[in-house]
Every structure is written in C-alpha cells, then in structure tokens.
Amino acid sequence: MHFQKALILGFSLLMGTSFAQVRAVTEKGDNVILFDDGTWRSADQLNINQTPHLFDMPTFKGVAAPGTELSRLRFSIESSKQNDITDDEVWFSNNDLSLPVHTVPNSFRGIKGEVPDGTPLSFRGEMLIRASYSDEHQYFVYGKNFSEGRYLIITDKLVEKALHVLDFKNYMLSPEYLEEDRMFIDQSIGWVEVENNILYISHGHRTYAKSSKGMNAYITAIDLNTYNVLWRSKPLQCNTHNFILYDDAIVTGYGFTAEKDYLYVLDKQTGNSVQQILVKSGPDYVIRKEDKLFVRTYNMDYVLRPSE
Numbered sequence: 001m002h003f004q005k006a007l008i009l010g011f012s013l014l015m016g017t018s019f020a021q022v023r024a025v026t027e028k029g030d031n032v033i034l035f036d037d038g039t040w041r042s043a044d045q046l047n048i049n050q051t052p053h054l055f056d057m058p059t060f061k062g063v064a065a066p067g068t069e070l071s072r073l074r075f076s077i078e079s080s081k082q083n084d085i086t087d088d089e090v091w092f093s094n095n096d097l098s099l100p101v102h103t104v105p106n107s108f109r110g111i112k113g114e115v116p117d118g119t120p121l122s123f124r125g126e127m128l129i130r131a132s133y134s135d136e137h138q139y140f141v142y143g144k145n146f147s148e149g150r151y152l153i154i155t156d157k158l159v160e161k162a163l164h165v166l167d168f169k170n171y172m173l174s175p176e177y178l179e180e181d182r183m184f185i186d187q188s189i190g191w192v193e194v195e196n197n198i199l200y201i202s203h204g205h206r207t208y209a210k211s212s213k214g215m216n217a218y219i220t221a222i223d224l225n226t227y228n229v230l231w232r233s234k235p236l237q238c239n240t241h242n243f244i245l246y247d248d249a250i251v252t253g254y255g256f257t258a259e260k261d262y263l264y265v266l267d268k269q270t271g272n273s274v275q276q277i278l279v280k281s282g283p284d285y286v287i288r289k290e291d292k293l294f295v296r297t298y299n300m301d302y303v304l305r306p307s308e
Helices: 005-014 039-046 088-094 179-184
Strands: 021-025 031-035 075-082 126-133 137-143 149-156 162-167 188-195 198-204 218-223 228-232 244-246 249-254 262-267 273-278 283-289 292-297 300-306
Touching (some): 249 283
Antiparallel strands (some): 149 162, 188 198, 262 273, 292 300
C-alpha cells in the first residue's frame, strides 16, 4: 500500500492517541479513512503481497449447479414468541447461543475491538469491517465503510498466512437499479463459511429489493482450488447476519420491511431451495444448537426442529 508522504507523516503524529483516524489516498486515488495505529504493521506481519483474485461479474438471477438435490433436510416450527426487538443480547444469553465473530475496531463508536494478533486492520486502503472464524480459518472483510465490504482475506487459524485474498468488486452492484437509490445498494460481503475447500459467501444490501430491481441477497458457492463458481442462489434468499451449514443443506433467511419474510433451506450441492418457511418478520440470526435451530427475527423468536 502506498499513501502520500504527508498523510503518512500526519498518521505518525497521531500514533500516540487512541483510535487514530487518518485520511489517506489509495494507489487508485480513492480518499479513505484508516483506523488505529497497527494498520501498516499488521499488514506487513501477514505478508499480503499477492494480487487479490478478482471475480468476474456474476449472474444476478442465480445459477444452480447441475444435478439433483441431495438434501432431504426439512424443518418445522416448534415454538415462537414475540421479542422486545432490541433484546438481542438477552436472546443470545438466555439460550446460551453465540456466533464465531471478533469485535472489530470502530472509531465512530469508540470501540477498539478484539481481533487476533497480526490481523490486518486495513487492506488496500479499506478498513476492516467484519471478522469471523472457524476451527481452521479466520475470515476478514474490508470496505470503505461498514456497509461496503469488497475484499475477503482468509487466513489460517493463527493468522500467520494469507491463504486466499479475494476481490468481490463485481458482486457489489446489480446491472439494473433505481438511480435515486444508488448510494444505498452496494452489496457487501456478509457471512463466510468454508467447508471441504468450498467457500460459501453471502452478499447483499440492507434496503428495499426494488432498489436493485430484485437482484440482491445471495449465497454463492466457490471452489477454492480453482475459484470457479459452483452455484449461486436465487436472489432474495439471504440477508440474515449469518447462515449455517447443516449436514447437506444451508439454512438462511430473507426479509425486509413490506416484503415477505422467509427462512430458506438450500441444497448444498446445487444451491436450489428445497424448503421455505414463512415467518412473521425479517430473519436476523439462524443458530444451530444440537439438532435445533434458534431463529431471531425482527420481533419474533423461533425454535425449529428437523421434521421426521
């Protein structure tokens, strides 16, 4: 990363303060803000010197993988009750639930964050906006702000090596959209999972589907050996904060104000929907605990169980 010398000097003068905010200019001339005093040091530690793999423009209608659906997994609602809308933390605590995420630095809210040592706090002039992990990997998402995630870096669990550096620039803007809503419809990287060297990744924006002519909120399956897209779900199937891999299926959800709200069970092999479950408001979280699914929507809490 190369920034104007004056800006680097300005940054060095701020390094003794907490949550340093520094305006910088990227190699392409974009004006961005960098955060914290570990930005360049952390990036150097990880030796991210490979050029990001830029994915081609995807189909915004969705594309299924050839073959027959393999998943027979179906769910039924065991219980439902109204929540208090703002009591997410209570729901997590009362049900002993959690998500594998790190708190990232957020200078706007005065949050220093807790990420692993060596985590790059910026990449190519864009700041770290989300971080999650699995048993084998760490996943870091970067964007110009907290609603525009473009880059994904996948590392080993100890953050010692960048395994994949991926650029989803071409996934961000649908080919057709309402011009007056342009500033709201960049589709950010949402949730990330890797299983058997296949990347499952969601993209979407958080406004009305009509703003991007219905071309929003996808899960894409990508072979990490070749970077070939195996399938892409139909639109309007994933704007939940996370999705889960459940045996040979993926469970996710979509909803928004004045739009219909559903949970979806996708076949992991083809990406096709094998079940949709109508819920009363937009789904936010889907978390597996033992065999059951705990689902948090805007104003309802559900528990689902596999059908016999």
